[in-house]
Amino acid sequence: MNNEINPDATGAFRSGYVAILGAPNAGKSTLLNRMLGQKLSITSKKPQTTRNRILGVVHRQSSQMVFLDTPGIHRARNPLNTRIVDAALSTLAEVDLILLVVDAINPDKASEQLLLEKLDQHQRPVVLALNKIDQVQRPALLSQIEHWSAAFDFSAVVPISAKRGEQVDRLLDAMEAALPPGPPFFPPESLTDLPMRFIAAEMIREKAIRLTGQEIPYAVAVTVDLFKEEKNGALARIHATIHVERDSQKGIVIGKNGAKLKQIGEAARQEIENLLATKVFLKLFVRVQKNWTKDTKALRKFGY
Ligand SMILES: Nc1nc2c(ncn2[C@@H]2O[C@H](COP(=O)(O)OP(=O)(O)OP(=O)(O)O)[C@@H](O)[C@H]2O)c(=O)[nH]1
Ligand SMILES: [Mg+2]
Incomplete structure (x- = not known):
């Protein structure tokens, strides 16, 4: 058989849109670039780097995931930030799955509380990536996993390091499993819809x-x-x-x-x-x- 698309064990190719959400500086854009294997979304150590929705397509043998990287969610104070946060939250309604990224070194409690409230309203499956584990001791990580697992009914909780690429394949597997069967949305090779x-x-x-x-x-x-x-x-x-x-x-x-x-x-x-x-x-x-x-x-x- 010479199939371009290889279905998984259940016989289904999976596809869907995935919004990457989180507090400013959690490592969302670093993670998108890591999953794409290419720099598309800009990153920096200063919060509020991403300002627009950045679409990037990850092609796998048994799935295609269309990621929407978004600006960090926070309680915005000026017109620019209000627009930016609204744009990020509006992606919630358009997607099949949400990838919540949190910084395991410096949790941003206020922004994360705001995010959990929004997730509760939207009834979408949510996968949690606990990021920056390269900088976290094991006991602290275990208590964070416990904290988050109690805070929301996630489809999966995966500790990762976006910077080093640790456990990112496991995260992709978890997201793939949470997506519905369906055909690819973008042709092979395509990276983004951005000019x-x-x-x-x-x-x-x-x-x-x-x-x-x-x-x-x-x-x-x-x-x-x-x-x-x-x-x-x-x-x-x-x-x-x-x-x-x-x-x-x-x-x-x-x-x-x-x-x-x-x-x-x-x-x-x-x-x-x-x-x-x-x-x-x-x-x-x-x-x-x-x-x-x-x-x-x-x-x-x-x-x-
Ligand atoms: N140590 C460590 N740092 C990381 C990791 N992932 C991202 N960072 C750093 O975290 C900072 C923020 O990364 P970004 O990817 O720009 O974060 P973001 O969530 O897209 O930020 P906004 O667009 O501002 O919301 C950068 O300095 C990254 O190098 C990681 O796994 N480990
Ligand atoms: Mg960003």
Whole structure:
């Protein structure tokens, strides 16, 4: 037999949409990238890195799982964060399964309480990934497993390290078992539904977040103004703008003699080259859009 799709022991290929939910900084995007075997979703040690729904498809022999990485859930205080959290919660209604990711080192009690309330309302199966076990002692881990198993009726509880890839296959097995039988939604090989322009903008935002401190990560938005493939796809020419809220922030992003902006551009270019597998010419601009995080029109312009 020459079947492209290999059914499991019960004879069923399984497929479904899975929302990855959790508090900010739990390691959701790191886990998505690990499951995909490729960097798609940007990550950083600062909370509130992800701002949009990031779709990534995991292809297995006996299943296809379409993951929606989401922004960390928290009690939002400004218009940008309110929109972002609403977007994350709205994925709950669209999916077959929820993957709740919690940080086993630094639990975020308030955000997790909020999440459990939402999960109670939605009646979807939920798999729990207790993440960052590379940093947790065994007794502490066992008490966390006990705590979580009592807090909610999970389909499975799997301790993992997204960073090191530990137990991630076991987690995928547990999610596969919780999905309904069904055909694949995406063709083989497809990674995402996101346009390359968007992913390029995200890679630039990641470098701006990682290479600056204090308030800058929260004040940055990136737009791609030009994305042109040349030489039969061997070269991509990209012009992008980093938007900040204040003049002082513009100075920080540019740095002394333009050094910081150069560093951001260099790191982003390499990341985009890896993703596109082509040479990239990247030109960056910095612009002040006063208080854009509180301005509905600007939020829309920046895709939030
Ligand atoms: N030690 C350890 N750190 C991890 C692990 N997984 C993720 N991290 C770190 O946790 C931080 C946050 O990771 P992200 O993947 O950006 O977290 P997130 O949940 O997507 O965060 P938001 O998008 O802000 O909600 C980064 O510094 C990661 O390197 C892990 O398994 N072990
Ligand atoms: Mg994230």
